Structures are given as structure tokens and as C-alpha cells.
Amino acid sequence: MNDSFGTRLRARLDRFGPLCVGIDPSPALLDAWGLDDSPAGLERFSRTVVDTVSDVAAVVKPQSAFFERWGSRGIAVLERTIADLREAGTLVLLDAKRGDIDSTMAAYAEAYLDRGSPLAVDAVTLSPYLGFGSLVGAITSAVANDAGVFVLGRTSNPEAAPLQRLVAGQVFAGVAAANAGHAPFGPVGVVMGATLPELEHSLDDLNGPILAPGLGAQGASPADVARVFWPVRHAVVPSVSRAVLADPKTLRARVLDYRDECAALLAPGFATRT
Numbered sequence: 001m002n003d004s005f006g007t008r009l010r011a012r013l014d015r016f017g018p019l020c021v022g023i024d025p026s027p028a029l030l031d032a033w034g035l036d037d038s039p040a041g042l043e044r045f046s047r048t049v050v051d052t053v054s055d056v057a058a059v060v061k062p063q064s065a066f067f068e069r070w071g072s073r074g075i076a077v078l079e080r081t082i083a084d085l086r087e088a089g090t091l092v093l094l095d096a097k098r099g100d101i102d103s104t105m106a107a108y109a110e111a112y113l114d115r116g117s118p119l120a121v122d123a124v125t126l127s128p129y130l131g132f133g134s135l136v137g138a139i140t141s142a143v144a145n146d147a148g149v150f151v152l153g154r155t156s157n158p159e160a161a162p163l164q165r166l167v168a169g170q171v172f173a174g175v176a177a178a179n180a181g182h183a184p185f186g187p188v189g190v191v192m193g194a195t196l197p198e199l200e201h202s203l204d205d206l207n208g209p210i211l212a213p214g215l216g217a218q219g220a221s222p223a224d225v226a227r228v229f230w231p232v233r234h235a236v237v238p239s240v241s242r243a244v245l246a247d248p249k250t251l252r253a254r255v256l257d258y259r260d261e262c263a264a265l266l267a268p269g270f271a272t273r274t
């Protein structure tokens with residue numbers, strides 16, 4: 001039997017420290033790297049990130065939108081990027097934020113979670129705004145494929161607060177129920193912005209990982225994450241994209257700096273390595 005997503009994630013966090021690095025090949029970053037805004041530029045960018053960070057980051061998170069911009073040629077680059085990441089042995093979390101009615105969700109689950117799919121990843125981000133129940137089939141599929149999902153809880157963008165405050169409690173209750181009985185983590189994580197000023201809900205019973213994007217470019221620091229997520233620090237995975245991706249020459253050093261700072265604050269037992 002294969003290890004569950006939760007077991008693999010725990011092992012990567014314990015070995016490499018708590019950090020997720022995004023692959024966000026935006027037009028601005030391609031330009032900053034001196035690359036064309038083209039599928040070839042995307043590929044060069046993505047391959048450089050894979051080669052530079054796979055052996056130091058617990059999780060790598062390609063942002064699907066930047067590949068989708070290029071239609072089938074961009075998706076082909078995403079496929080190869082996922083294959084490269086898997087070959088390098090890192091955990092791949094695809095940021096696609098999918099959510100739909102049950103029959104359509106089944107197709108998304110097949111695309112991203114079914115082991116045989118060309119876009120199969122270790123985990124994918126999902127949106128709960130068609131109801132937590134609409135995600136149940138995808139969660140079942142994740143478990144069957146030893147994969148995971150991360151459901152949006154309270155995202156990092158300030159304009160999300162009025163809407164998400166109304167439903168976040170339902171999302172956390174659904175996630176906790178789906179994760180009950182699993183160890184060390186269940187298959188369902190939540191996304192909580194690193195920029196949040198405070199945790200408005202207790203996440204003590206979640207039994208799942210917490211992805212916290214928003215370090216750097218969106219204004220959050222590792223110290224902010226430690227302060228806000230202190231009660232669940234063992235489960236939090238801060239995520240950073242632009243702040244480390246700004247320059248390929250400093251990419252690895254910036255990842256190591258963020259990783260070691262997050263580890264020192266959130267997982268003091270972690271021995272930093274280079």
C-alpha cells in the first residue's frame with residue numbers, strides 16, 4: 001500500500017521544513033528573468049524553479065492560471081513541469097481553485113487526482129462555494145489515489161473577508177469531519193492567508209494541513225504566520241511565490257532564508273540544512 005498524502009506531507013515537512021514555493025510564471029516575472037512571454041519562456045522559467053528548489057522545499061505549487069493563458073501549449077508545459085517535479089520527488093500542489101456541481105467535480109477530480117491522468121498531482125486547491133458537499137466526490141477520489149485537496153477557508157486577499165466570514169465555519173466543520181480518524185493528517189487541508197490579522201475560528205480539530213499563502217509580496221512575514229497560527233503551528237505550511245521568484249540568481253538563497261526562518265519560528269526542532 002502507498003503512503004497517504006498526509007503521511008507524505010508530514011515526512012516532507014519534517015525533513016525540509018515548513019515552506020511551499022509557488023511556480024507563478026507571470027508576464028512580469030518572465031520579463032524580469034529576461035524570458036519571452038511565450039510557452040518556451042514558461043518552460044524555461046518552470047524548469048529553472050524545479051531544478052533550483054525541489055531539493056529544499058517541502059512542497060512546490062504551480063499556479064495553473066499562468067499556464068492556461070497559453071492554451072494547449074501552456075497546459076503541455078504544465079504537464080511537463082508536474083512530471084519534472086514528481087521525478088525530483090517533491091510534493092506537487094496544483095493551484096487551480098476548482099469547484100463545481102458533483103458531476104463536473106468528478107471530471108476535475110479525474111483530471112488532477114486520478115493517478116493515470118497526465119495532470120495528476122499530489123494535491124489540488126478547491127473552492128467550496130458550491131457547497132462543501134459538492135467536494136465530497138473529489139475528497140473520495142483523493143483518498144483513493146493517496147492524494148489530497150486544499151479547500152479555500154479564509155484567503156489572503158482582503159476583499160474576501162465579508163463573503164468568507166459567512167461560510168468559513170461550515171468549511172472548517174466539513175474539513176474536520178472528512179479528516180476524522182486519519183493520522184498524521186487527513187487528506188483535506190485548508191487555505192488560510194498568511195496575511196490574516198487573526199484566526200477567527202479555532203482550527204484545533206481540523207486534523208489537516210493549513211496552506212498559508214501571502215508571504216512577502218502580499219505583506220506577511222514568517223513572524224506574522226507564527227503569531228496568527230501559533231495554536232496550529234505543527235500543521236501550517238507558509239507559501240511564497242513572487243518574493244522568492246523575483247530573480248533566478250537569488251531564488252535558492254531566498255527560499256532557504258524563508259524556509260529557515262519559518263522553521264525556526266514554527267518547528268524549532270528542525271535542523272536547518274543547505
Ligand SMILES: O=C(O)c1cc(=O)[nH]c(=O)n1[C@@H]1O[C@H](COP(=O)(O)O)[C@@H](O)[C@H]1O
Binds near residue numbers: 022024156191240
Ligand atoms: O490557493 C492559493 O495558493 C492562494 C490562496 C490565497 O488565499 N492567496 C493566494 O495568494 N494564493 C495563491 O498564492 C500565490 C501567491 O503569490 P505571491 O503573492 O506572489 O506569493 C498565487 O499563486 C495565489 O493565487
